[in-house]
Amino acid sequence: MSAKFYVIENGPGEGRSHSFDAAVAVAEAARALGWEPILGNHARCLSQSFPSWLEVYPAFSTDHEMARPPAAAPPAHGLVGKLAPLAGASGQDLLAGTISFEQYLAARFQPLPPPSALQRCLARRLPRPVFALLQYAWRHAVRPVRNGTRQAWRALAAWGKERVAAISGTDAPLQKALRQIGAGKEYKYSWRFHEDLERLLALTGCQGEDHVFLPAAHARELAAIQNLLTNLGPQAPTFHVQFRDDPHPDRELQRVFFDHAGEMHARIRLYADTDELAHEYAALTGLPFRVLPVPCNSRLTENNRRPWRLCLAFFGHACVEHGFTWLPDLVESVLEAHVATGRVRFLIQATCPGPDLKAAVRAALKRLRKFPAEAVHLVGVEQPLTSAEYVQHMAQADVVLCPYESGYYRRRSSGTFSDAVAAGIPTVVPMGTWLERQQPTGGGAVFRDRRSFQESVRRLCDNHGSYLACARTARQGWVEQHAPRRLAQLLLGAREECLADTRKAA
Numbered sequence: 001m002s003a004k005f006y007v008i009e010n011g012p013g014e015g016r017s018h019s020f021d022a023a024v025a026v027a028e029a030a031r032a033l034g035w036e037p038i039l040g041n042h043a044r045c046l047s048q049s050f051p052s053w054l055e056v057y058p059a060f061s062t063d064h065e066m067a068r069p070p071a072a073a074p075p076a077h078g079l080v081g082k083l084a085p086l087a088g089a090s091g092q093d094l095l096a097g098t099i100s101f102e103q104y105l106a107a108r109f110q111p112l113p114p115p116s117a118l119q120r121c122l123a124r125r126l127p128r129p130v131f132a133l134l135q136y137a138w139r140h141a142v143r144p145v146r147n148g149t150r151q152a153w154r155a156l157a158a159w160g161k162e163r164v165a166a167i168s169g170t171d172a173p174l175q176k177a178l179r180q181i182g183a184g185k186e187y188k189y190s191w192r193f194h195e196d197l198e199r200l201l202a203l204t205g206c207q208g209e210d211h212v213f214l215p216a217a218h219a220r221e222l223a224a225i226q227n228l229l230t231n232l233g234p235q236a237p238t239f240h241v242q243f244r245d246d247p248h249p250d251r252e253l254q255r256v257f258f259d260h261a262g263e264m265h266a267r268i269r270l271y272a273d274t275d276e277l278a279h280e281y282a283a284l285t286g287l288p289f290r291v292l293p294v295p296c297n298s299r300l301t302e303n304n305r306r307p308w309r310l311c312l313a314f315f316g317h318a319c320v321e322h323g324f325t326w327l328p329d330l331v332e333s334v335l336e337a338h339v340a341t342g343r344v345r346f347l348i349q350a351t352c353p354g355p356d357l358k359a360a361v362r363a364a365l366k367r368l369r370k371f372p373a374e375a376v377h378l379v380g381v382e383q384p385l386t387s388a389e390y391v392q393h394m395a396q397a398d399v400v401l402c403p404y405e406s407g408y409y410r411r412r413s414s415g416t417f418s419d420a421v422a423a424g425i426p427t428v429v430p431m432g433t434w435l436e437r438q439q440p441t442g443g444g445a446v447f448r449d450r451r452s453f454q455e456s457v458r459r460l461c462d463n464h465g466s467y468l469a470c471a472r473t474a475r476q477g478w479v480e481q482h483a484p485r486r487l488a489q490l491l492l493g494a495r496e497e498c499l500a501d502t503r504k505a506a
Contacts, residue, residue, distance in 0.1 A: 002034055002035055002036045003035055003036065003207070003209040003210050003211070004035065004036045004037075004038055004204065004206065004207075004210040004211075005027065005030040005031075005036065005037050005210070005211050005213070005492065006038045006039075006040060006200075006201075006206070006210065006211065006213065007023045007026060007027050007038070007039050007040070007213050007215065008040045008041075008060070008197070008214045008215075009023040009039065009040070009041050009215060009216070010040065010041055010060035010063050010193075011041075011045075011063055011216065018315075018390075018415040018419075019215070019216060020041075021387045022215065022295045022297075022415060022484070023039060023215060024039070024050065024051065024054065024387070025295055025298050025484040026213070026215070026295055026487055026488055027054055028051075028298075028484070029298075029485040029487070030488045030492060032485065033485075033489070035211075035492065037054055037055070038054075038057065038204060039054055039055065039056045039057070040059050040060060040197075040200050041057070041058055041060065042058060042060050042061075042063050043058045043060060043061050045058055049386050049387065055204075057200055057204070059196055059199065059200040060196045060200075061196055062189045062192045062193050172187070173260070174190070174223065174257075174260045177259070177260065178253075178256060181252055181253065181256060183253050183256075186220055186253065189220055190220040190221070190223050190224045190257070191224070193220065193221055193224045194224035194225075197225070197228060198228055201237070206237050207235060207237070208235035208236060208237065209237075210237040210238070211237060211238045211491060212237050212238070212240065213242070213491055214239070214240065214241045214242060215244070216242065216243075216244045216245075217241045217242060217243055218243075218245070218254075218257075219253070219254040219256075219257030219258055219261075220257055221241070222241050222257060222258070222261055222270075223257045223258075223260050223261045225241065225265075225268065226260075226261040226262070226264070226265055229265045229267060229268070236265075236267050237267065238267050238268075238269065239265075239267060239268045239269065240269045240491050241268060241269065241271065242270075242271040242272065242273060242292060243270070243271070243272050243277065243281055243289075244272070244273055244277070244412065245412065246280070246408070246410070246412060247280055247281055247284050248280070251284065255285075258284070258285045258287075264287060269290070269491075270287055270288065270290070271289060271290050271292045272289050272290075272291060272292075273291065273293070273294050274291065274294075274411055274412065274434045275291055276411035276434060277289075277412065277413075278290065278291050280411060292487055292490060292491075293482040293487045294413045294414075294415060294418040294482050295418070295483070295484040296415075296418045296421070296422035296482045296483065296484075297391060297394075297419045298484055298485075299391050300391060300394060300419055300422055301395070301423070302423060302424045302475055309342055309344065309345055310338075310343060310344045310345070310398045310399060310461055310464060311344075311345055311396050311397050311398045312344060312345070312346050312347070312397075312401055312457065313347040313348070313393065313394070313396070313398075313399065313400050313401065314327060314346075314347070314349060314400075314401045314403075315390070315393070315416045316351075316416055317351055317353040318349075318350050318351060318352050318353070318357075318361055318365060319353055319358075320358055320360060320361060320405070321404065321405045321408045322403070322404055323401075323402075323403025323405065323453075324350075324364055324365075325360045325361060325364040326450055326453060327346075327348060327364060327368060327401075327403070328367035329450065330401075330403075330453065330454055330457060331368070331375070331376060333457075333458070334454075334457065334458060334461070335375075337458075338458070338461055344461055345374065345375055345376075345377070346376045346377065347377050347379065347393060347396060347397065348368060348376060348378050349378075349379050349380040349385060350365055350368065350378045350379070350381045351380040351381070351383075351384045351385065352365075394419060394420075394423060395423075397420070397423075397425055398425065398426075398468075399425065399426050399428065399460060399464070400416065400417070400420035400426075400427045400428075401427075401428050401457070402414060402416065402427055402429045402430070402435055403430070403453055404429070404430055405430070406431065406432050406433050409434060409435060410432060410434070412433075412434060414434075414435055417429065417435050418478075421439075421440060421443070421474065421475065421478045422479050422482065424468075424471045424472040424474075424475035425471060426443055426445075426460060426464070426467040426468055426470075426471045427439060427443070427444035427445075427471075428445045428447065428456050428460060429444060429446055429447075430447060430448075431446045431447065431448050440470055440471055440473070440478070441470065441474075442466065442467065442469075443467060443470040443471035443473075444460070444471065445460045445467070
């Protein structure tokens with residue numbers, strides 16, 4: 001059996017965002033390298049768009065964005081086979097190799113109880129159909145009510161223990177530190193992630209030669225992984241933990257989790273996806289952070305269109321930080337000279353990330369709907385784009401607009417930008433950001449504010465041929481640097497290095 005490569009993408013999306021496409025692409029690259037890929041995602045993510053060859057387990061009740069309260073713990077029978085409820089045993093012996101997976105299941109999952117004396121008596125005296133009917137009623141009516149009552153009492157007892165611990169000051173050190181900075185609820189997220197991750201690894205028979213990749217992690221997940229690894233011994237898998245968000249907005253919170261994690265376990269590798277982020281996290285923690293590629297969509301091909309009408313495209317969620325609210329003014333600024341003359345049209349993804357939209361985003365979407373459909377084509381309004389739809393729409397783009405707020409993207413990457421460069425499409429990006437520093441020379445325009453954004457778009461449209469030539473020239477080098485296969489090779493090529501570090505630690 002080949003070693004396993006886990007990708008943990010527990011975002012709250014529906015399996016149709018760019019992050020899920022990238023996760024599947026990296027899993028596919030690992031599969032081509034001879035590994036057995038497994039995707040662990042959120043319990044609410046029940047998308048049917050994943051490929052048939054990929055094992056997908058909706059095993060996580062928390063998400064790295066903390067966008068919603070934790071979901072109910074996923075039932076075990078939805079993960080592997082028809083398993084009884086968890087009994088709460090540790091997976092240490094399994095991962096240490098001292099017991100087999102079958103022995104582990106027998107110890108960790110509650111077996112069916114033997115028939116009672118009453119059941120044996122009824123089975124002998126009642127006709128078989130009547131006895132079967134009574135059994136069905138017991139299993140599907142009486143027993144669920146009894147079990148539900150027991151679970152309610154257990155939940156009440158757990159709540160009481162938490163209250164007593166809070167009053168008596170006997171909290172865990174991490175819980176105390178989080179409460180001191182007003183982030184007590186973070187402890188629950190970290191612990192729930194710990195439980196979900198342990199269960200997924202145990203149910204799928206994770207071993208020491210396996211690798212686990214978290215492409216978008218937070219320090220709360222890192223603390224959970226560190227806790228999990230303390231008792232797993234030399235048979236623990238290798239964890240690759242990547243940070244993609246800027247640490248500054250919650251710097252104090254991140255520091256608490258990193259301080260709790262302490263010295264990194266030999267089986268943990270830390271990454272960022274930009275040099276700037278790696279430097280910031282290294283300065284914050286004093287730990288080494290490596291830089292991984294920003295995987296571009298492997299299904300995108302070079303844009304060889306010779307358009308008579310330029311297509312200006314925007315992809316991503318309709319939110320303020322993505323600059324969605326700037327788009328109506330941009331359309332109006334080129335309406336008379338470019339749109340009305342048939343030189344330009346717009347393709348805009350208007351996928352709303354959730355029901356709690358800001359008023360500015362709702363107003364911008366309302367304005368965009370008023371433009372003629374042949375001038376402004378809105379896609380992804382009802383639901384996120386599938387991977388195939390995204391590739392299809394990207395193939396129509398002649399310019400990719402990235403009107404992102406520079407404060408959010410000073411150090412952060414952008415998957416849409418990476419895909420555009422990989423397809424040889426000119427881009428418009430904000431000054432002073434990672435996107436500007438990565439933009440091919442001559443392959444796009446930059447802006448400072450709303451007004452310069454509109455001017456840059458007009459200038460690019462008027463001189464599209466020269467921008468396009470530069471973008472196409474830089475395409476092949478970018479694809480080689482940011483291919484999903486290269487990312488998988490960088491992660492999985494660390495196996496011997498990790499084993500050497502473990503032997504030194506021992």
